[in-house]
Amino acid sequence: MNTINMKKAIKLIWSMGKSWIFISVFSNILLGIIPVLILITTKELVNSLANNIGDSNYNFVVPITLLILQLLISLASTLITNINDYIDKKFQLHLNYYLESEILKRASSIPLEYFDDNNFYDHLSRLDGSGNAFLAPFKSVIQIFRTIITLISMLGFLFSIHWSLVVFSLVVCVPMFIINSKFGDKRFWLLYNTTPEAREADYISQLIKVREASKEIRSFNLRDFLLHKWSTKFLKNNKANLLLAKKEHQSKIALDGASALFYGGAAFIIIWLIKKTKIQIGEFVVVGEAVHTTQSSINSIAVDLAQIYEKSLYINDYYKFVNYKTEDELNDRQEETQLLPNKLKKGIKLQNVSFKYLNSKKEILKNISLDIKPGEKIAIVGRNGSGKTTLVKCLSGLYEPTSGSILYDDIDAKSINPNEIRKKFSIIFQDFMRYYFKASENIAISSTDEINNKEKILATSKLADSHEFITKLDNGYNTLLGNFLGSGVDLSGGQWQKIAISRALFKEAEVLILDEPSSALDPITELNIYNKFNELSKDKTTIFISHRMASAKLADRILVLKDGMIIEEGTHEDLIKLDTLYAELYNSQAKWYQEQHEKEIQEVLV
Incomplete structure (x- = not known):
């Protein structure tokens, strides 16, 4: 784990989401206490009913009160959970926007040579969804904090019955953490190593779907060739992912088996305690749930700790990308700019x-x-x-x-x-861009300061011989070109070239x-x-x-x-x-x- 990058991430989250942190911590404290409150009310309810079975004078005010209390606790849990989820989503979208904008700014500012390097493209592809990966460790920390509160309260409850129940609940913790950490690391490096194949498969998929390639695919009967090529890459990635998933689930089956054995041991202890002590029926009913909740809490902590490690690798990958020097940053190293x-x-x-x-x-x-x-x-x-x-x-x-x-x-x-x-300089390349924007924007995009200068757009278009066919379009210069972003008009190759020439002239370089x-x-x-x-x-x-x-x-x-x-x-x-x-x-x-x-x-x- 790169501690420098994690410190940067913590600083970023703190600067952007102080209110999110405070609300999440407070709501998770409440959610951490709720499970033990439900257990306690359940225990008191069962004991109250069990101790008064057959009593015709029994006053049902206590069990009704306990039932109402349980209902209120459940409603409170639902309300807090939904509010918390909404706030999480809101902050996540805010963070997604920030991170994606930083990636786009960096990608559009680094030296052009990087775009001729496959390793750069692979790195850029891995950054998809960085917002979720970025926030996950912090959500995991808060979740761990909440789970610890639940765990402590459950262990206290179990300890009040017998200390051995605590031991049986805790002993499965270490292997859970080791296995989850191991597979978190393997998942990241699997993604890292399969990115080139995944990118090629995605490229072929997009190639089949886009209009520009559809003519050649049919003309040259490329369908079977491309589908085979896509299938080979896609299935190769699937095979690697399934192999890892198989190993991970085999390990988890073994862990669940161990957990079941310990749960059985806890049940044996409860039966022994009923014989040796005056344990009430309410304790018997809820102790099993307490052991199960304790083990689930431990498993949750192990998973969250492993996820912190796994997602820190993504955070490190993100900062490695944004640490690419932009042209301006490289230029700032000059002693003097002329x-x-x-x-x-x-x-x-x-x-x-x-x-x-x-x-x-x-x-x-x-x-x-x-x-x-x-x-x-x-x-x-x-x-x-x-x-x-x-x-x-x-x-x-x-x-x-x-x-x-x-x-x-x-x-x-x-x-x-x-x-x-x-x-x-104003340049028209052989592989000039076809911007699927309005015709006027296609021309004026070379000098965005004047993108609304209609007189100049018109004059430039006339010089480049594009004015005549543009005016014949349904909406003239406001016509959307291409069908990619809506119901637009596609142009011939020669017309697109005249648009590109107009664009070059518009810049007046x-x-x-x-x-x-x-x-x-x-x-x-x-x-x-x-x-x-x-x-x-x-x-x-x-x-x-x-x-x-x-x-x-x-x-x-x-x-x-x-x-x-x-x-x-x-x-x-x-x-x-x-x-x-x-x-x-x-x-x-x-x-x-x-x-x-x-x-x-x-x-x-x-």
């Missing part, structure tokens, strides 16, 4: 920049040096896996280089807050990056989009990535990447003369472009 000018005058410079992902030895970028002037149009080309997207992520402050430096107007990125760098956002379009349409971007970004620095060499001709300079290195650099004409990789890529596509162009001419003539 501000960027409103407009870059010298541009961006990369000096021997290399990058590799977390827990990976392979370098994606290798010693890249590059100068980008303000207003320059640069195309980055290369085969898949050459490092094009990684390069623009480093340029735009999404990734921090493993080695080397990136300078913005000669200011090292290491001394600049990453958020300040990102303000300079100094540097515009297009990472193959139009890859799903035909090359001629893509070329038209890049031509339009050239018009829209006259005063901006523009970097675009494309597999299509024809669009690269629009650039002032072309960078050719291979295996994470810049192997060629220059204009289209320069690189064609070199007759190396760029020329090979261009010539392999030139014939296709010519055929498409001739086809379009024929269609116009017809």
